Amino acid sequence: MRIVALGLAVALLSGCTTPSDLLRGAPELSATTKKSPKAYALCVFPAWQDYRSSSIMSETTDGYRVVAGSEMNGQTDDVLDIKLNSTGSAVKLYQRMAWQQVGRSELRKSFNSCL
Template sequence: MRILIVAMGLAFLAGCVSPADLERNEPTISATTLKDPKAYALCVFPKWQAARTDSAMAENSDGYRLWVAQSNMTDELLDIRKSGSGSAVTLKQRMAWSPGLGRSAIEKAARDCL
């Protein structure tokens, strides 16, 4: 019974997770690449879409942001920012330890495109 109560409590705490909430998490990947932000984003995004159809991408003032979200919860957040002669890349995940749908493909795409 205690396990059920704990599990339900965690589910309620997980509730709504916005990109801003994920920004407080430690990064799963923090790296640099020689690719400019657009080239890196265009490498990663099709792979994310293949893994999770709920992937999205937006351009911002200093690069790109990719995310995967469903049911008011952002699961993955990839920030790509212009840095020197390339890009700084940061992947943050809602529950990095949890094996979610497409999670390994999302992380692999971010690493493979570096």
């Protein structure tokens, strides 16, 4: 019985995706804006909260990061990385299962409208 439980636990944990995992891949969208990282993050964050009320916005050493994930399975589904550059901000959207856009259209819309 322990072996079955251990196998199930390993299978469940191996599917977890963290923000760092997503940031290692290629972004789904990337752009630059003249806005500061904080101004851009504050602009997009309401759409992320509407998408998932548990979305988190945090300050990083060189900008801001907005993260949305599923509380049920511990997956990080979307990460918006906003970094200060010489003209304003470089913005990159990373998505797990990017092909599945059901309910995510507002994230992409806010990405573009806040530029």
